[in-house]
Amino acid sequence: MLDQETIAWAAGRGISQRTLERVGAASGITGFPGLGSVSCIALPYWRGAQIVNIKYRALAAKAFKQYQGGEQRFYNLDAALGADTVYIVEGEMDALSLIEAGFNAVISIPGGADHNLDYVDAAWAEGLAKTKLFVLAGDNDPPGRRCMERLAAKIGPARCATIAWPDKDANDFLVRYNAAELKWHVNHPTPWPIVGLLAMSQISEPPEIETWNTDFHEWGGRIKFARSMVSIVTGQPGHGKTSLFAQIWHGILAHYELVGCFGSFETRPKPQYRRILRQCQFRTNESLLTETQLQQADKWIEEHTRWLAHPTQQPTLEWALDAAEAAVIRDKAAVVQLDPWNRLIPGRGQYERETDYVSRSLDRCLDFAKGLNCHVQIIAHPAKGDFQSRKHYPSLEDISGSKHWDNKADQGLVVWREKLFDGDKRRTDAEIIQLKARYQELGYPCRLPVNLNLMTGCFEAVTKIPVDTNEK
Numbered sequence: 001m002l003d004q005e006t007i008a009w010a011a012g013r014g015i016s017q018r019t020l021e022r023v024g025a026a027s028g029i030t031g032f033p034g035l036g037s038v039s040c041i042a043l044p045y046w047r048g049a050q051i052v053n054i055k056y057r058a059l060a061a062k063a064f065k066q067y068q069g070g071e072q073r074f075y076n077l078d079a080a081l082g083a084d085t086v087y088i089v090e091g092e093m094d095a096l097s098l099i100e101a102g103f104n105a106v107i108s109i110p111g112g113a114d115h116n117l118d119y120v121d122a123a124w125a126e127g128l129a130k131t132k133l134f135v136l137a138g139d140n141d142p143p144g145r146r147c148m149e150r151l152a153a154k155i156g157p158a159r160c161a162t163i164a165w166p167d168k169d170a171n172d173f174l175v176r177y178n179a180a181e182l183k184w185h186v187n188h189p190t191p192w193p194i195v196g197l198l199a200m201s202q203i204s205e206p207p208e209i210e211t212w213n214t215d216f217h218e219w220g221g222r223i224k225f226a227r228s229m230v231s232i233v234t235g236q237p238g239h240g241k242t243s244l245f246a247q248i249w250h251g252i253l254a255h256y257e258l259v260g261c262f263g264s265f266e267t268r269p270k271p272q273y274r275r276i277l278r279q280c281q282f283r284t285n286e287s288l289l290t291e292t293q294l295q296q297a298d299k300w301i302e303e304h305t306r307w308l309a310h311p312t313q314q315p316t317l318e319w320a321l322d323a324a325e326a327a328v329i330r331d332k333a334a335v336v337q338l339d340p341w342n343r344l345i346p347g348r349g350q351y352e353r354e355t356d357y358v359s360r361s362l363d364r365c366l367d368f369a370k371g372l373n374c375h376v377q378i379i380a381h382p383a384k385g386d387f388q389s390r391k392h393y394p395s396l397e398d399i400s401g402s403k404h405w406d407n408k409a410d411q412g413l414v415v416w417r418e419k420l421f422d423g424d425k426r427r428t429d430a431e432i433i434q435l436k437a438r439y440q441e442l443g444y445p446c447r448l449p450v451n452l453n454l455m456t457g458c459f460e461a462v463t464k465i466p467v468d469t470n471e472k
Helices: 004-012 017-022 092-100 118-126 142-155 170-176 179-186 241-256 269-282 291-304 317-331 354-372
Strands: 026-032 036-047 050-058 064-066 085-089 106-108 133-136 160-162 211-213 224-226 230-234 259-264 305-307 333-339 375-380 411-416 429-437 446-453 458-461
Touching: 004 017, 004 036, 017 092, 026 050, 050 092, 085 092, 092 106, 092 170, 092 179, 118 142, 133 142, 142 160, 170 179, 211 241, 230 241, 230 354, 241 259, 241 269, 241 291, 241 333, 241 375, 241 411, 241 458, 259 269, 259 291, 259 317, 269 291, 291 305, 317 333, 317 354, 354 375
Parallel strands: 085 106, 085 133, 133 160, 230 375, 230 411, 259 305, 259 333, 333 375
Antiparallel strands: 026 036, 036 050, 050 064, 211 224, 411 429, 429 446, 446 458
16 A cells, blocks of 8 residues: 555655556555664565565665565566566666656666676576667666676677666656656667777777878879888899888988888998988989088988897897887887898797788787887898799789788888899889878879989989879
């Protein structure tokens, strides 16, 4: 039976007598710790026509107790079995609030937010497993959110949605607004967040890719480089990979006032690489530079480059990246080049396949580039040596070890010379071929002719650029 005190108390919480009678609520007097015997509302837990538990709520204070030995079962579970959508709240008064707003398949947890979830398994066996969607609408406080997270993990987040309360819970919302507003709010849940699954609007805008143009202006921006990227360069030994890219990076470092860190494991920093950079600085053969020009060039080299030199000539990838990290952090290096890959000592596990080692190593380089916001370039020789006879440039797949060279690179480039000699005459023409550019900001696949000027020791772009069918 319901007395007027209970009816009036429930009305103050936005719950009508009709809703109380619908769930079989009754008035009573029972003892609560610290309160003694006081008036309360009794809310029965039903299984069919049988009461299997009772929750008591004091009217004068926020105090609860259950019937001793009562079954731990979702409150109002019978009404939810067979429903496509079920709403789960944290307390009986929240369940009554949703029922007041016109929802029927509403259940609440039987105990506190941190209790075990055995009652979920029992409800599952009774048929709750057939429900397609669970709307989790627990209290907006740390224990409530923690409880709903545990329920979502147990049910499966793909089958869950959530309600965000502006106050603490559904009953607070009903009291502050009204049943119609509560119904609208509950009818607009949001999907339960799943780590890594986002709508386009939820994805934050990435920073704009800031690219570096080369000083080969005739290329029209067909090839560019950028931070947080990994480029792979291949080509036959002697085709000019090191020299051409030394010139490309010199131009970028000089124009953008950057520092580069170079692991030159075949071309010695002194005197060979220094000669290339000196010639790039003045576009003049080193033998023709004045003493003042040499000093100026060397000053530039000192300020804009750092060098990886292993003390025993046994560099590994891990050693190179550890040393390069210091250059990036301490000297603000924006570019790290490893030339060539084939001279690094492999750090393969005893039973690790080469393709797995290459994949792991490239992942390490990608993480390095993104984590330290720098460009990493790897120069690697192709595995096979029959390209001269085939008259065709190698691809990234021709690098020893794995197709991952092609799959994982942000950019892939080839330096190619069809012939080194015409009879006894030295050929100076070459091509730089961009095979892959993951992002359009980096350019696109293209073939660009260059020529080595023997008077200056520098490459020059051939003014006539062939028509590129991929040009945009």
